[in-house]
Amino acid sequence: MASRTEIKPGETIPTVTKAITEKSILEFESTGILDRENIHNNPELAAKRLGTTYTLASGRMSIAFASESLRRFFGPDVFNHTGTVNLKFLRPVKAGDTITVTGAVSGTEETEEGTKVSVDLFCDNQDGNRTAVGTGTAVIR
Amino acid sequence: MADTKLKIFDYDKAEIGEELGSYEYTLTQEMVDAFRSSVEDPEAAFPTLGVKHDATAFAMVYDDPIGTVNAGNQVEFFNPPIVGKKISVTGRIADKYLRRDKPYIVIEATAIDEDGRLLEKLSTYQLKKPDELGKKWHPEQK
Numbered sequence: 001m002a003s004r005t006e007i008k009p010g011e012t013i014p015t016v017t018k019a020i021t022e023k024s025i026l027e028f029e030s031t032g033i034l035d036r037e038n039i040h041n042n043p044e045l046a047a048k049r050l051g052t053t054y055t056l057a058s059g060r061m062s063i064a065f066a067s068e069s070l071r072r073f074f075g076p077d078v079f080n081h082t083g084t085v086n087l088k089f090l091r092p093v094k095a096g097d098t099i100t101v102t103g104a105v106s107g108t109e110e111t112e113e114g115t116k117v118s119v120d121l122f123c124d125n126q127d128g129n130r131t132a133v134g135t136g137t138a139v140i141r
Numbered sequence: 142m143a144d145t146k147l148k149i150f151d152y153d154k155a156e157i158g159e160e161l162g163s164y165e166y167t168l169t170q171e172m173v174d175a176f177r178s179s180v181e182d183p184e185a186a187f188p189t190l191g192v193k194h195d196a197t198a199f200a201m202v203y204d205d206p207i208g209t210v211n212a213g214n215q216v217e218f219f220n221p222p223i224v225g226k227k228i229s230v231t232g233r234i235a236d237k238y239l240r241r242d243k244p245y246i247v248i249e250a251t252a253i254d255e256d257g258r259l260l261e262k263l264s265t266y267q268l269k270k271p272d273e274l275g276k277k278w279h280p281e282q283k
Contacts, residue, residue, distance in 0.1 A: 018181055027179035031191025033166045034200055039208060039271070049208035051275020059211040060190045064180040067187065067218075080186045080221050088213040088266075092278055134213075 007117045007140065009105055013073040016065050016101040020093055025057050057093040062101075062123050062132050069101045070119065074138040082113070087121065087134035098126040103136065114141035147204040152237075152244050152269050161232035161248065162201025166192070168222050186221035187261060189228070194250035195263050198232025210274050212245065213266040219259040227255040235264060244269045 018024075029041045039046040039056055046055045063085050071079040093099060103121040110116075116139050123132035168188065176188035199205075222228060229252065236247035249264040268274075 024179045024181070027175050028191050031172050031176040031179065031188055032193055032197065033164075034197055036200065045208075049271045050210070051272050051279055053279070058193075059214055060193060061180060063214050063216060064176075064182065064185060064187075064190050067190075067216075068180070068182045068185065071184070071186070076184065076186065080218055083218045084216065086213070086215040089211060092274060 007105055007108065007115070009107070011105045013069045013101075013103045013105075013119055016069040016072075018061075018065050018099050020057050020061070020095055020097045020099060022055075022095045024061070025055060025095060028058055028061055052092065052094075054094045057095070057097070059087070059089045059093075059132070062087055062089070062093065062099060065099060065101045065123070066103075066121050066132075066134070066136060069103065069121075070136045070138065073119070074117070074140065078140055079138050082137075082139040084137045085121070085134065086136070087123070087132045089132050091125075091129060091131050093125065093131050097131075099131060100124050106135070111139065114139045148202060150203040150205040150207070150269075152246070155234055155237055155246060157234060157237050159234040161195075161198040161203075161234065161250075163229070163231045164198070164201055165227050165229045167227050168224055170224050173224055187216075187218060189222055189252060189261050190216070190263075194230045194252050194261070195232050195248040195265050198230060198250050199248050201232075205269075207269060208271045209267040209269055210271045211265055212268045215264040215266075217262040219261060220254075222252075222254060222260050228260065229253050229255070243273060 066085050103119045106118045106120045119136045121134045173188045176191040177185045232250040235249040251262050252260040
């Protein structure tokens, strides 16, 4: 995909929607190099530590979803080398949820490296409840 | 990879700037495939997100019986990691604070590969009182 060289204020990023499953949560955890039980792969531990009846999807999965949207918007040559994602997690995400990432360009700033574009990011679940909010950036030349 | 005896994490004793574990691992195609499958993104370039560099660095040093809730992440991407390359990670405690009387720490990690390419910088805002999540979202289960 060609990288973007022009960005319009208010322009929306591609919507990304992901179904969260037990399999996807466990598969994400399996990427790690430590073979340890945690609140993402052990329901008993999640119940003990969090007081939930379910394991949580890692917040980093939402980081990955937002990164996909931003990469599709800016292009991989830009986003994979200058991109940032900053999310605050607002409510738990679990198996059975569907998470949708949306966002729009909030501003631009000229820097020595090029034009830094900021994007407001939102993650919402299938009930319309916000699960995360934040910003993403990338630098276009 | 670190092979030292773990310390029990004590929030009061944790210090801003404290070095966490430093470790190396080799990125495999299996890790990339698992990550891409989990997030349903065949072009995902940073399977390192699934490795959780900062949390892994923390876990290389501390046993944390209380646990944590991830309140937020901040990541900067510089270069996608390459399968078969060794990745070196260094971590530290970047901040520590109370917010609404709840204890937080910020852990961060920087990853470079064996060729010296900077890959990723990652920070996590950890709430070190994980039962707050259950109290807020599932008070009926108390």
